[in-house]
Amino acid sequence: MSLRAAFLDTLRQLGCNTDALMLIVVAALFYGFYYPAPYSQGHAQDVRLAVVDEARTPLSRQLVDLIEASPLAEVAARPANLAEARTLLVERKVDGVLLLPDRALEDALRGQDSGIALWINGTYLVRAKALGQAIQGAIVNTLNNEAKGRLGVSIEITDPVESQPLFNPNLEYGAYIFPAVTPVILQQTMLFGTAVLFAGRRRRGWNELGGQWLALSLVSFVLTLTYFGWFFAAQDIPRQAGIGALLIVALFAAGAISSFSLFASRLFPNARAALLLLIPTSLPIFFLSGATWPREAMPGWVSALGALLPSTHASRALLLTDQMGAPLSEALRPLTALVILTISFLVGSGLVSRFMTNPEELTP
Structure with missing residues (x-):
């Protein structure tokens, strides 16, 4: 042939x-x-989060509201204690657990160790990253607003390295x-x-x-x-x-x-x-x-x-x-x-x- x-x-x-x-x-x-x-959405959205608010102060509630307002995260549960929150994480009913200890944000304003802890399901790295970004942004804004109200000053919290994506601008x-x-x-x-x-x-x-x-x-x-x-x-x-x-x-x-x-x-x-x-x-x-x-x-x-x-x-x-x-x-x-x-x-x-x-x- x-x-x-x-x-x-x-x-x-x-x-x-x-x-x-x-x-x-x-x-x-x-x-x-x-x-x-x-x-098709490009980014992870409404990643489920359980918040254990042991502080129960206006400041901690403001932080939770800011997290809720973020398109990246959704406060899906507010368990009474950390054990319940971890159970939700193990059962994959939430993708992360945020612990706000008593007086955590007040300690952070004084420059002390706040004890704020975050557990994230690392199976899906993109969702884990989105959750971390939402919480980081909410904490920074909460502390900045509180410092401005108390002291009349603004806290500048910036990353030491500025990231500018070249080939995937929208990440x-x-x-x-x-x-x-x-x-x-x-x-x-x-x-x-x-x-x-x-x-x-x-x-x-x-x-x-x-x-x-x-x-x-x-x-x-x-x-x-x-x-x-x-x-x-x-x-x-x-x-x-x-x-x-x-x-x-x-x-x-x-x-x-x-x-x-x-x-x-x-x-x-x-x-x-x-x-x-x-x-x-x-x-x-x-x-x-x-x-x-x-x-x-x-x-x-x-x-x-x-x-x-x-x-x-x-x-x-x-x-x-x-x-x-x-x-x-x-x-x-x-x-x-x-x-x-x-x-x-x-x-x-x-x-x-x-x-x-x-x-x-x-x-x-």
Whole structure:
């Protein structure tokens, strides 16, 4: 079969195979809407808080009212003691517990240890951060207003470091996580769909392999541009890369993702076995990409494992060029890695096709 015939045949198979079409195209488009939906507000709001007010003074009530007025926090409970509050936290009925000991705010005004304590559920870091910001702002405003009323002076409480976000000005979680997870979504949907199409089909020549790769790369390229150009704009994701840079990143990412998918699919005797083993890999692959934890802080062997995945380098190249506005020269390392992976997985696919036989494929 010629290269052109294999290319057209792969596109035909994709169009005729409902399962593969659903996984590669429909699932990828669905995730473009579904994944960023929970982060549409941009920030955590109305995080539930239990307040144990042992002071019960006008000043402490003013503090609680300011916390209640914040869009970040909601005073969901006012238990009588700390034990009840901790029970609510353990049962996840609240996300945090604030303890205001007797005369805590008065001690704070005198510059003494106030004893104010805060317990936060650290499972969701974004919600924990929002709760901390709401309480910090309320305490500062309460003390400032009281000092101004008593002494006629204003207390200036400022952070020693002024933070000015450059690449995510609104500090929205969705604007950070969605671009980082996009290559993982595109890789995994392509991987599953390719497994449905080609798992176990090893007796194929180089022309057929090349045609399959070109066809899948074209589909992946179009889907990648759909994310970069349409989904990011619809979600108001900060974008700084030019069209040329996005085209190059999308092209390199699509080629590496397609070759990786072809290689992985050839390692399994059939589609069912491939999907059973590949579907659980999505979450570990996301962690290996470095989006949730820096790869530099990972153990060496874990970081090396992540370096074998196209999504790791595609995510890095996208964040550098589109989110951080870096020139392509700054993304040369991840782009080079994508080229190396593309060639390596294509050669690996060809070697598997030549030297490994599939008993199911030999069955008449």
